[in-house]
Every structure is written in structure tokens, then in C-alpha cells.
Amino acid sequence: MSFKVNGRTVEVDADPDAPLLYVLRNDLDFKGSRFGCGTGHCGACTVLIDGHAVQSCTTPLWSVSSAPNPEILTIEGLIADPIGALVREAFLDEQAAQCGYCINGIIVSVTALLKRIPNPSQAEILEALSRHLCRCGSHVRILRAVDSAIRMLTP
Amino acid sequence: MKDLPSSIQKSPRLNQWIAIGPGKQITAYSGKVELGQGIGAALTQIACEELGLTPQQLQLVAGHTGCSPDELWTAGSQSIEVGGAALRCAGAQARALFARAAASVLGVAEESLRVERGIFSSAQTQRVTDYWSLAGEVDLSVEITGDAPLRSPCDYRIAGLSLARPDLPAKLSGAAFVHDFALPGMLHARVLRGPHTSCRLEPVAKEALAAALTALPGVTAVVHSGNFLAIAGADEEELVRALVKAQKIVGWTKPQKLCVQGEIEEMLPAMACESSVVHLAGAPQTPVTQHRARYSRPYLAHASIGPSCAVADPSGGPSSHLTIWSHTQGPHFLRDQIASALGREKNEVDVIHMPGAGCYGHNGADDVAFDAAFIAEMLGTPVRVQWMREDELSHSPFGSASLVEIEAGLDAGGKISSWHLQVWSHTHIKRPGWDEGINLLGAWAIEPAIPEPKDKDVSLPAGGGQRNAIAIYDLPHQAVTHHFITRSPLRVSALRSLGAYANTFAIESFLDELAAKVETDPVTFRLRHLADPRARAVIEAVAKASGWRQPGAEIANTGMGIGFGRYKNRSAYCAVVARVRVEEKVHVEKVWAVVDAGRVVNPDGLTNQIEGGIIQSLSWTLKEAVTWSESGITSQTWDGYPILTFDEVPEVEVLLLDRIDEPSLGCGEAAAGPTAAAVANAVAHALGVRARHLPLTAERLTRLIDET
Structure with missing residues (x-):
């Protein structure tokens, strides 16, 4: 199977039923997407597929490769994306993390949201974050970082 | 010999803490590891302050058994108090030794030297030298004496700033864990x-x-x-x-020892326990009113x-x-x-x-x-x-369940005249290295099996099940009885704040109940029993910040509650006010917290810990309980063990009372108990019903309203 990850076309020799997360982490060495539950509940594995935030732990490889010219962005690739880089910068500025394990998935979802809606409502922000869990209680900082990213995007 | 920091006593040689290099850096070794609490930044600041370095010039190596000092565990809100004190002491001695060498090389008086960015200079000469040039002149394999003067906090340039965490950029990029x-x-x-x-x-x-x-x-x-x-x-x-x-x-x-799950308040007192009076002070005065209530928390998962x-x-x-x-x-x-x-x-x-x-x-x-x-x-x-x-x-080991009963008397003047707290709980610590034996799950399973050690709790003053069981108020009489339940149906060990979460929740809820008995405002009632000016200051500040219960500002189904505690009765002071709206469930709208952790090393790091502690405590308090059946644990997934979600998170405002002349105090666990009490007290204020058993789910709330 072949598709684009972080701007580079990759060839993958894996079981079509394999969840994308393991392929990204172990076959392609993009470790920034993380295993949390394997059931799509926590969002630590979230990546962008054609601009949509998707939980890679429940996304089988066949569903990725069946799309025409799929493009995947992980946190590693988002750094080269203007909006992704800006969102990540806002998270660092606000020190919006404790352990940081959940944050990359959250940055990915927030980037997808701001690419779609540059000035989202509070309800739209909460909807985008509804598939993410954080255990350290960094939520208030994460929300501050999202606000800060929005301010940077809409001067 | 001076009273050296406990970690220095265990690792007494200077080169166990400080090394010159690599390159134009200095390495500081620590046993206190980065767990996401931001300790790497704070320890870097403390070491840089004593050594006269910029944060970029310091490399911190923590938790490597091959080269880092043994500082037991990174736990108990001890990393600044203990780990910070050790690096401060070691850094000061290293600076003093290098200053002596610099004075000799530059031919100036030692007292005339200053060190900045690792460079020693003096008004008595144009010449300068630095740590790296002097590395061959100084023997760091000496014993730490504790005699080197520490830099005065008044002169701090790096400690006290909100230095950004050095570990975060990598964690927000790719491989880091x-x-x-x-x-x-x-x-x-x-x-x-x-x-x-x-x-x-x-x-x-x-x-x-x-x-x-x-x-x-x-x-x-x-x-x-x-x-x-x-x-x-x-x-x-x-x-x-x-x-x-x-x-x-x-x-x-x-499962071999798994009882049927029931209500904590019924299960715990029925279990075999060893009871002892762990604190007794003063004598009970004759009361005009008496009150007794029981509170509980369930087993909680990390x-x-x-x-x-x-x-x-x-x-x-x-x-x-x-x-x-x-x-x-x-x-x-x-x-x-x-x-x-x-x-x-x-x-x-x-x-x-x-x-x-x-x-x-x-x-x-x-x-x-x-x-x-x-x-x-x-x-x-x-x-x-x-x-x-x-x-x-x-x-993973769970946090132990607790049941707390308090009985107190009130005198004619509306003051507490007697106080007896009893707590039933298991051990709150069973880590590898705690007490005798091997505490590793897999080691108990292999052949030949290594026996699982018996449970043994932490005794006071730190306390496990009885942590914060001694009320910090000025009471004429106070007794605390600890009913140590020697076996637990579930595997239990240390979870953030140990018994302090349940004990503070119980004490602070009970104070509101007593205040209501004498028709006194809960803030006034607390201050009536508190002489410690630092305790009074955080309570007064949180009341002011939150606009505490302004007459005429009441909104239907909305209430404000306060909770206060001094973690372990000797670490950070923390007062919390919560505003809740109660509809089909409890909505926490806003939380205010005021914290006195002595001299603050990194204000943003401290604020982050308090914010996180509040949110995590809200999650425990409103939603969480481990569940099981006769076959085993049933709360095995996020469906079965829901935690707080983004749409349930309140606004949070944290205020720090920086006390530059006071020693830094551990704060990472300070918010847990006060937050739980603030929520329960706010619910009582909003509805007039008293929630004494956690978690405060919609089902429990409905039951409570029906019973009232």
C-alpha cells in the first residue's frame, strides 16, 4: 500500500486490518501519535487524514488506502504546516501541558478545527475536544492555548 | 556538623551532585525525576541560582541509577522541599570552591568575586575566569559540609521566574517518552x-x-x-x-479475596482492622450542641x-x-x-x-x-x-477507599468544644522499597513465587490513611482514631495526596455543617478557629477573590462553597472556593484557589500544579469510582471509568501568595482535599442537601434529594 505521510509518499507492507497507529509508530517511526486505549476514547493517537482529525488506533490501514490519494499528517508533519505550527507554538507559549502524553493528539484536532473554522465558537471548540481526554487536568491551559491560537490567526 | 538536607546525608560527596561539563555546561544530578509536574525547570532554576549560570548552561540528569543520587521517590510533594534543598546546598558549595580557586588565579579577594553566566569577575581586576577554566583546580570529590553561604532569595534572578519547561518542546514534537x-x-x-x-x-x-x-x-x-x-x-x-x-x-x-462490592460506608467498617488513637490533645469542654457525621471516598484509579x-x-x-x-x-x-x-x-x-x-x-x-x-x-x-x-x-494499584466519622461539640459561644475524628482505611502506600519485601506484581507471579508483603501504612506526621486527619484548627480538644484495615479487597497504594483527600473533604464538610448549626458564615466560622496568620491569609484572600456569598447575589440552584487545608499539616496552604449550579447533575462553574507555598521557585509551574490538582480532584469528586464484580475489576475501560471531559471543566483562577522569606513548601497535592470539600459545600449551599459520600454523581444526587 502506498500513501502520503507528512508530505512524503510511503510504501507500507502491513496487514490491511492493522490500525494506522501501529504503522505510523513502528513501521514509519512517527512516534508523536500515541497509544492510549485502542478504542478511540482518549484521542492520544489523533492524526489528520485529508484534513480531518481521525483516531488512528481505530482506523484500519485499508480504510486509509481506499481513499483516493490520501494524505496523512502527524504531529511531526504539522510542525511544517503554518496553522499546525502556530497551534503548537500557542501550546508552548501557554505551557499547556503537564505530562504531555495527550497533547499531540489535541494539537492535531485543534489544527483541523482552525483549518476548517478560523474563529470557532466555544461550542465548536468543545466539540473538537470532546474526543480527547487529559488526566493531568491541563484543560484550562489547553483552552487558553486554543484561544491564543485563534487570536494569532484572526488579528 | 550542620543539619544537612536529607538527600545530602545519603549522597554526601559534591561530585554526586555537580560535574563540570559537558562542553561549556555544568551537570547537576538529581534523584527527583520529571513526571510532568515541571520539576526539571524548577530544579534547573535552583541550581543555576546558586552556581551563577543561565538555564542553558545547566544540564540536569535525574533518575539514572548509574550516576544520579538516590533521593528515594519523586513523591509526596517533596521535590522542591527535599530535592531543591539538596541542589541548593550542593550548588552553593561548588560555587564557593570555585570562587576560592578563582580568587587565587585572579589574585583578588574572594569576597570581591561575582559569578554570572559561569564567569567569575571582580572589581579588583580586568581579568576574568570561569568554571571550565578552573575545572582542573577544584576537587569536587569532597564531602558536602553545608557551610557554604546560600544566595539570599532577595538577590534571586532566575528562581522566582516562570521559566518555560525545557522538556515540553520535545514532547510536543515526536518521540520523547x-x-x-x-x-x-x-x-x-x-x-x-x-x-x-x-x-x-x-x-x-x-x-x-x-x-x-x-x-x-x-x-x-x-x-x-x-x-x-x-x-x-x-x-x-x-x-x-x-x-x-x-x-x-x-x-x-x-479472585481469592474479593468481597461483593457495596457502599464504602458499609463495607469498610465491617473489615478487620487494627485501631489506635494516633492523636490526642486537650480535654473536651462541655458542649451545648453535638453533631456527628460520616463521609467516604471510593477506590480511585490513577x-x-x-x-x-x-x-x-x-x-x-x-x-x-x-x-x-x-x-x-x-x-x-x-x-x-x-x-x-x-x-x-x-x-x-x-x-x-x-x-x-x-x-x-x-x-x-x-x-x-x-x-x-x-x-x-x-x-x-x-x-x-x-x-x-x-x-x-x-x-495498577488503586487509591485506597476511606470512611471518616467526625463527632464534635459546640459551646454556647458557637465555638468547637470537642472533636473526635475516626478514619477507616487500608494502607496508602505499598511501593517497591516501602517496608520489607518485594512489591512488584510480576514478582508475586513467577516461580518460585516471591511472597506479597503484608500491608503497612505510613504513620504520622506524614500519615497515609491518617494524612491530614488532624484538623489544623485551634481546638480545645482533639482526638484522632485510626482504624487500619490490614487487608484490601483491591490492590492499593499511593495515589496523589493519599488519605488527605478524604480527611480534608470530611473535616471541611463537617465544619460547614457545624457553622450551619450555629448559623454562622462558613468563612467566619473557620477564621474563628484559626490563629495561624498564613492560614487566615489564604482563606481571606480566596473569599475576596471569589466575591464570597454576597448578600442579595444568590441565584436559584447555584451555590458557593469553601474548602481549606494545609497539606500534611506542614506543606503548602491552599484555600479553594467553588461555585456550582445544580440541575440534573452538578455543574462546577468556577473555582478560585489561593495558595501559600512559601518562596515560589516557578510561579507558572506552581499554578499549573494547582490547576491540575483542582481539575483532577473535580474528576474524582464528581465522577470516579472503581467497580468490581465477584469475577474481578469491571471498570476496565474509559466507558466503565469515566473521567472529567472538556465540557465539564470550569473556569479556574489561581492566586499565589509568594513569601520570599519563607522556605518553599510542597504544593503538588495541596488542592485535592480542599477542592472536594468546596464542591460538596457549594452543593449544600445550592440545594440544602449534604453530600457526604463520593463521587457526587447524578444518581447519588437524585437519591440524596429524594431522601431529604
């Missing part, structure tokens, strides 16, 4: 475990089991020793799919977002050095325990700390490190083990 660490030729492994820690493998022919498991696609090796069973393979994804099939092949016995993980490298053979990469809180204890369990010498094993997902106490980090070490030893190859979500929510 032990979960992301890989070695050439490494196998992935998963351990099969029953639904409860006491489950044993059903008797089975070993060869047949191994054959059945090896036949699964993705499994290249099986490790089976006693009740320890693991599968390994090169491809993690294939192995995880094989695990699902393997679990259907393997049978487990019923519920880290990333299941525990470790990598072990046996260096190619059973007799070689064993290296383990782990997100443990106690690298030296873990090394000692793994060495002992594997029949190795300590010096044949090293544990290297690497970041893991959120750590709030004794979670699965140590257990998975043993899993990886044992499998790696058996297979003679590097092994990475990551637990699955179900493992993390079933086999």
Missing part, C-alpha cells in the same frame, strides 16, 4: 493477566499452552513461569491481535492516559548487565527490587528514568518494568512491554 524508545532487535511483549490481581492461571499442561500460544500469528516466544504468562513478537500490532486470541485460550481462577511501559535490555545474555528504561518514581528502589527478584547483584542492574504518561503516585510503572526485565532475561533479547488500557485500569 519511554513508550517511544526502541532498541535494535527489540521484541514487543504483552503479559496476560486475570481480571483481578489474585487470579491464578487455571491448571494447564505447560507445553500445550506454549504450543497453542506460539501458534498464534505474531507470537514468536512465550514466557511462562508460575502464574506469569507473556507472549512476545517482533511486530507490536500482530502481537496485540494475538493477545486478544490468547486471552480466550487462557483461563483464570476466581487512570493515566498512556498505559505503563518499559524497555529492558539484557545485553545479549543472562549473565550480562541488565538496563531498564522506566517512568518509575523511584529508580534506585526499582533497581534494588528487580535485582533481588531476579537473583542479581544491584551493580548488575541499572534503571534509567524516561518520561511517561501522567504520574499521580504508585501506578503500573514499576510493575511493567519488572515485566520487561523478566521477559528480557528469559528471552535474552531487548524487550518492550506496554500495558493495555484494561491492564492500566485493573492492575
Whole structure:
């Protein structure tokens, strides 16, 4: 199977039923997407597929490769994306993390949201974050970082 | 000899703490590891302040048994108090030794020297020198005396600033966690475990089991020793799919000591316990009114977002050095325990700390490190083990349940005249290195089995089940009875704040109940019983910040509540006000907190800890409880163990009272108890019903309203 990850076309020799997360982490060495539950509940594995935030732990490889010219962005690739880089910068500025394990998935979802809606409502922000869990209680900082990213995007 | 910091007494030589290099850097060694609490930034600031360096000039190496000092565990809100004090002392002596060498080289008086950016200069000369030029002149293998003068906090330039955490950019980029660490030729492994820690493998022919498991696609090796069973393979994804099939092949016995789950307030007092009066002061005065109430908290899970993980490298053979990469809180204890369990010498094993997902106490980090070490030893190859979500929510030790009863009298003047608190709980600590024996899940399963040690709780003043059981108010009489339940139906150990969460929740809820009896405002009632000016200051400040219960500002179904505590009765002061709206469930709208943690090293780091402590406590208080059936733990997934979500998070405002002349106090766990009480008191204010048993779910709330 072949598709684009972080701007580079990759060839993958894996079981079509394999969840994308393991392929990204172990076959392609993009470790920034993380295993949390394997059931799509926590969002630590979230990546962008054609601009949509998707939980890679429940996304089988066949569903990725069946799309025409799929493009995947992980946190590693988002750094080269203007909006992704800006969102990540806002998270660092606000020190919006404790352990940081959940944050990359959250940055990915927030980037997808701001690419779609540059000035989202509070309800739209909460909807985008509804598939993410954080255990350290960094939520208030994460929300501050999202606000800060929005301010940077809409001067 | 001066009263040296406890960590310095254990590692007394200066070169155990400070080394010149690499390059134009200085290395500071610490036993206090980065768990996401931001300690790396704060310790860097403390060391830089004493040494006269910029943060970029300092490299911090923490939690490596090969080179870092043994500072026990990174736990108990002790990293600034203990670890910071040690680095401050060591840094001051290093600076003093180098200053003496600099004075000699530059031909100036030592007192005339200043050090900035690692460069020593003096008004008496144009010439300068630095740490790196002087490295050959100074012997760092000397004993630390504690005689070197510490820099005055008034002169601080780096400590006291909100230095950004040095670890975050990497974590927000790609590989940074032990979960992301890989070695050439490494196998992935998963351990099969029953639904409860006491489950044993059903008797089975070993060869047949191994054959059945090896036949699964993705499994290249099986490790089976006693009740320890693991599968390994090169491809993690294939192995995880094989695990699902393997679990259907393997049978487990019923749990051995699992009682039927009931209400905590009924279960705990029925369990066998050892009772003792742990505190008695003053004599009861004659009351005009008496009141008694019981409060409880359930068993709670750490519920880290990333299941525990470790990598072990046996260096190619059973007799070689064993290296383990782990997100443990106690690298030296873990090394000692793994060495002992594997029949190795300590010096044949090293544990290297690497970041893991959120750590709030004794979670699965140590257990998975043993899993990886044992499998790696058996297979003679590097092994990475990551637990699955179900493992993390079933086999990580839980925080102990508690039941607290308080009985008090009030005198004619509306003051407390007698006070008796009783707490029923299990141990709140059973870490590797705590007390005798080996505390590693896998070590209890292998053959020959290593016996599980008996439970033993922490005694006062720190306390486990009785942490913060002594009310910090000025009372004419106070008695505390600890009913230590010697066995727990669930595996329990340290979870953030230990018994302080339940005890503070109970004490602070009860104070509101007493205040209501004498028709006194809860803030006024607290201040009536508090002389300590620092305690009064945080309460007064949080009342002011929150616009505490302004007359005429009441809104239907909305209430404000306060909770206060001084963590461990000797660390940070924390007062919390919560505003809640109660509809079909409790909505926490806003939380204010005021904290006095003495001299603040990193204000933003401290604020982050308090914010996080508040949110985590809200999650415990409103939603969480471990559940089980006679077969084992049933709250094994996020569906079964829901935690606070983004749409349930309130606005949070944290105010710090910086006290530059007071020693820094541990704060990481300070918010847990006060937050729970603030919410329960706000619910009582909003509805007039008293929630005494946690969690405060919609179901419990409805039951409570129906009963009232």
C-alpha cells in the first residue's frame, strides 16, 4: 500500500486490518501519535487524514488506502504546516501541558478545527475536544492555548 | 556538623551532585525525576541560582541509577522541599570552591568575586575566569559540609521566574517518552493477566499452552513461569491481535479475596482492622450542641492516559548487565527490587528514568518494568512491554477507599468544644522499597513465587490513611482514631495526596455543617478557629477573590462553597472556593484557589500544579469510582471509568501568595482535599442537601434529594 505521510509518499507492507497507529509508530517511526486505549476514547493517537482529525488506533490501514490519494499528517508533519505550527507554538507559549502524553493528539484536532473554522465558537471548540481526554487536568491551559491560537490567526 | 538536607546525608560527596561539563555546561544530578509536574525547570532554576549560570548552561540528569543520587521517590510533594534543598546546598558549595580557586588565579579577594553566566569577575581586576577554566583546580570529590553561604532569595534572578519547561518542546514534537524508545532487535511483549490481581492461571499442561500460544500469528516466544504468562513478537500490532486470541485460550481462577462490592460506608467498617488513637490533645469542654457525621471516598484509579511501559535490555545474555528504561518514581528502589527478584547483584542492574504518561503516585510503572526485565532475561533479547488500557485500569494499584466519622461539640459561644475524628482505611502506600519485601506484581507471579508483603501504612506526621486527619484548627480538644484495615479487597497504594483527600473533604464538610448549626458564615466560622496568620491569609484572600456569598447575589440552584487545608499539616496552604449550579447533575462553574507555598521557585509551574490538582480532584469528586464484580475489576475501560471531559471543566483562577522569606513548601497535592470539600459545600449551599459520600454523581444526587 502506498500513501502520503507528512508530505512524503510511503510504501507500507502491513496487514490491511492493522490500525494506522501501529504503522505510523513502528513501521514509519512517527512516534508523536500515541497509544492510549485502542478504542478511540482518549484521542492520544489523533492524526489528520485529508484534513480531518481521525483516531488512528481505530482506523484500519485499508480504510486509509481506499481513499483516493490520501494524505496523512502527524504531529511531526504539522510542525511544517503554518496553522499546525502556530497551534503548537500557542501550546508552548501557554505551557499547556503537564505530562504531555495527550497533547499531540489535541494539537492535531485543534489544527483541523482552525483549518476548517478560523474563529470557532466555544461550542465548536468543545466539540473538537470532546474526543480527547487529559488526566493531568491541563484543560484550562489547553483552552487558553486554543484561544491564543485563534487570536494569532484572526488579528 | 550542620543539619544537612536529607538527600545530602545519603549522597554526601559534591561530585554526586555537580560535574563540570559537558562542553561549556555544568551537570547537576538529581534523584527527583520529571513526571510532568515541571520539576526539571524548577530544579534547573535552583541550581543555576546558586552556581551563577543561565538555564542553558545547566544540564540536569535525574533518575539514572548509574550516576544520579538516590533521593528515594519523586513523591509526596517533596521535590522542591527535599530535592531543591539538596541542589541548593550542593550548588552553593561548588560555587564557593570555585570562587576560592578563582580568587587565587585572579589574585583578588574572594569576597570581591561575582559569578554570572559561569564567569567569575571582580572589581579588583580586568581579568576574568570561569568554571571550565578552573575545572582542573577544584576537587569536587569532597564531602558536602553545608557551610557554604546560600544566595539570599532577595538577590534571586532566575528562581522566582516562570521559566518555560525545557522538556515540553520535545514532547510536543515526536518521540520523547519511554513508550517511544526502541532498541535494535527489540521484541514487543504483552503479559496476560486475570481480571483481578489474585487470579491464578487455571491448571494447564505447560507445553500445550506454549504450543497453542506460539501458534498464534505474531507470537514468536512465550514466557511462562508460575502464574506469569507473556507472549512476545517482533511486530507490536500482530502481537496485540494475538493477545486478544490468547486471552480466550487462557483461563483464570476466581479472585481469592474479593468481597461483593457495596457502599464504602458499609463495607469498610465491617473489615478487620487494627485501631489506635494516633492523636490526642486537650480535654473536651462541655458542649451545648453535638453533631456527628460520616463521609467516604471510593477506590480511585490513577487512570493515566498512556498505559505503563518499559524497555529492558539484557545485553545479549543472562549473565550480562541488565538496563531498564522506566517512568518509575523511584529508580534506585526499582533497581534494588528487580535485582533481588531476579537473583542479581544491584551493580548488575541499572534503571534509567524516561518520561511517561501522567504520574499521580504508585501506578503500573514499576510493575511493567519488572515485566520487561523478566521477559528480557528469559528471552535474552531487548524487550518492550506496554500495558493495555484494561491492564492500566485493573492492575495498577488503586487509591485506597476511606470512611471518616467526625463527632464534635459546640459551646454556647458557637465555638468547637470537642472533636473526635475516626478514619477507616487500608494502607496508602505499598511501593517497591516501602517496608520489607518485594512489591512488584510480576514478582508475586513467577516461580518460585516471591511472597506479597503484608500491608503497612505510613504513620504520622506524614500519615497515609491518617494524612491530614488532624484538623489544623485551634481546638480545645482533639482526638484522632485510626482504624487500619490490614487487608484490601483491591490492590492499593499511593495515589496523589493519599488519605488527605478524604480527611480534608470530611473535616471541611463537617465544619460547614457545624457553622450551619450555629448559623454562622462558613468563612467566619473557620477564621474563628484559626490563629495561624498564613492560614487566615489564604482563606481571606480566596473569599475576596471569589466575591464570597454576597448578600442579595444568590441565584436559584447555584451555590458557593469553601474548602481549606494545609497539606500534611506542614506543606503548602491552599484555600479553594467553588461555585456550582445544580440541575440534573452538578455543574462546577468556577473555582478560585489561593495558595501559600512559601518562596515560589516557578510561579507558572506552581499554578499549573494547582490547576491540575483542582481539575483532577473535580474528576474524582464528581465522577470516579472503581467497580468490581465477584469475577474481578469491571471498570476496565474509559466507558466503565469515566473521567472529567472538556465540557465539564470550569473556569479556574489561581492566586499565589509568594513569601520570599519563607522556605518553599510542597504544593503538588495541596488542592485535592480542599477542592472536594468546596464542591460538596457549594452543593449544600445550592440545594440544602449534604453530600457526604463520593463521587457526587447524578444518581447519588437524585437519591440524596429524594431522601431529604
